[in-house]
Amino acid sequence: MSDAKGGSPLPETARELPDHDFQLVPHADLGAPKQEILTRLTVEIPWRQEAITLFGRTHAQPRLICWMGDPGYVYRYSGMVHKPQPWHPLVSNLRARVEELADAHFNGVLLNYYRDGNDSMGFHADDEPELGARPVIASLSFGAARMLYLRHRQDRALPTQKLSLQDGSLLVMRGNSQRDWKHAIPKMRRIMEPRINLTFRQIRFPTII
DSSP states (O other), X not given: OOOOTTOBOOOGGGTTOSSOOEEEEXXXXXXXXXXXXXXXXXXXXXXXXXXXXXXXXEEEOSSEXXXXXXXXXXXXETTEEEOOBOOOHHHHHHHHHHHHHHTOOOSEEEEEEXXXXXXXXXXXXXXXXXXXXXXXXXXXXXXXXXEEEEEESSOTTSOOEEEEEOTTOEEEEOTTHHHHEEEEEOOOTTOOSOEEEEEEEOOSXXXXX
């Protein structure tokens, strides 16, 4: 098992959780000031707000997104098909650094732009077939600190865990983490500042569309 360089276990309340392989790098060395990275990502990424259908109702996703990756590596989730945008030079540099820190290779990244605390992401697992059975997901955060909720998929008696993802932090999820846990970013209406999150991943096979 590889560990994230400079990583640490989860906070005390989460260290004894079963079936997880999470590691947190609280202050990742990214080679550029965090505020500069946040500003550039905000204005230079081709953000989109997608419509999603759940339980027969269609609504706008409560955040902006961009899928970026190597040519042909399409990403599908929630009934949507995302063709990759070309790698932005800044994001490509971040990928190289995250690959070094996580000791893993990534050919795509899903960028999420939470404009303020009203934007959110519901409980889900990154367990799409194209990611494989035991994917490595590296989640890099900039801007406002937001809470990540963790909920076990089988043992409902386990309480929901809460992990604060700070500006410049890197959370690496490996092994059976996606099989056994779901995670979410809930609304925090007192948060007025933006947060941008980059979740690097490896798509197993390219797709011809």
